Amino acid sequence: MKLMYAPGACSIGIHVLLEEIGKPYEAVLVNLREGAQYKPDFTAVNPKSKVPTLIRDDGSVLTEYPAIAYWLARTNPYANLLPDDIDLQARVLELIDYVVATVHMQGFTRMFRPSNFTPNAVDEDTVKQRGRDIMERGLALLADALSGKEYAVGAFSIADSAIFYLEFWARQVGLTLPPNCAAHLDRMLQRPAVKRVLQQEGLA
Numbered sequence: 032m033k034l035m036y037a038p039g040a041c042s043i044g045i046h047v048l049l050e051e052i053g054k055p056y057e058a059v060l061v062n063l064r065e066g067a068q069y070k071p072d073f074t075a076v077n078p079k080s081k082v083p084t085l086i087r088d089d090g091s092v093l094t095e096y097p098a099i100a101y102w103l104a105r106t107n108p109y110a111n112l113l114p115d116d117i118d119l120q121a122r123v124l125e126l127i128d129y130v131v132a133t134v135h136m137q138g139f140t141r142m143f144r145p146s147n148f149t150p151n152a153v154d155e156d157t158v159k160q161r162g163r164d165i166m167e168r169g170l171a172l173l174a175d176a177l178s179g180k181e182y183a184v185g186a187f188s189i190a191d192s193a194i195f196y197l198e199f200w201a202r203q204v205g206l207t208l209p210p211n212c213a214a215h216l217d218r219m220l221q222r223p224a225v226k227r228v229l230q231q232e233g234l235a
Contacts, residue, residue, distance in 0.1 A: 134169030
């Protein structure tokens with residue numbers, strides 16, 4: 032397998048899952064700041080110009096965080112990345128969808144790229160604040176989901192990899208994490224797979 036990633040981007044969560052699985056893979060850095068995701072070498076693989084992008088052993092390409100995480104969990108059952116219980120599986124997918132589609136895309140994207148949401152530069156601070164509001168509300172709801180548990184659905188799962196990258200971003204930009212999220216992030220940072228990924232991505 033080959034993971035196309037950017038250091039510290041949401042692809043860090045998929046990178047963690049690959050380390051948890053333990054199978055051989057190649058990590059290929061995509062320099063988003065230099066616009067590598069828009070260049071022919073990348074768009075020939077993923078015309079969406081996004082990471083994470085996973086090239087599977089048969090050469091087929093899988094994109095979008097939820098799909099990649101789910102496929103990795105189902106094709107590597109020994110890694111216990113997805114619970115057997117159908118209700119818990121639904122909760123895992125519910126959490127990942129909320130993390131990616133709402134808190135990340137609606138919250139953090141407004142904070143990081145306000146120009147995507149307004150043609151007027153004078154409105155960008157308002158856009159950023161709206162993003163911060165969405166992010167803080169999202170973290171509060173995720174903290175509720177973590178209440179009384181070490182991980183989102185009890186045992187570590189693909190949901191935790193998604194929650195992790197949000198918590199990691201929040202701490203980097205100086206947001207105060209709710210206690211349950213702060214404890215979850217600290218717990219994640221102690222996992223050997225996470226330590227290896229941070230080292231590999233130059234974030235340790």
